[in-house]
Amino acid sequence: MTTDNERDKRIRARAYELWENDGRRHGDHERYWHEAAREIDAEAQSDLASDLQPGGMQPDGGPAGGGSIGNEGPDKAKAPPRGAGPRRGTAKKL
Numbered sequence: 722m723t724t725d726n727e728r729d730k731r732i733r734a735r736a737y738e739l740w741e742n743d744g745r746r747h748g749d750h751e752r753y754w755h756e757a758a759r760e761i762d763a764e765a766q767s768d769l770a771s772d773l774q775p776g777g778m779q780p781d782g783g784p785a786g787g788g789s790i791g792n793e794g795p796d797k798a799k800a801p802p803r804g805a806g807p808r809r810g811t812a813k814k815l
Contacts, residue, residue: 728761732754732757732758732761736756739756
């Protein structure tokens with residue numbers, strides 16, 4: 722978490738960058754400041770979200786997508802029972 726002073730420094734640097742990229746036009750300093758603040762806050766929010774769920778982990782501590790890593794479970798490893806698929810050569814000829 723950043724302090725207010727660190728946040729202001731980042732916003733100031735980003736607002737200056739936006740101003741320079743816009744041709745250093747006179748005026749609109751508040752527009753650059755607010756745009757920079759939105760970007761910095763969105764970035765901080767994104768960083769916070771990724772910190773809460775590192776490596777795709779769910780809030781309960783399990784891996785994203787459910788299941789266990791590297792193990793498909795006993796049911797998925799089994800072959801289908803005989804006769805479960807379509808039969809060959811049993812179609813009636815017309």
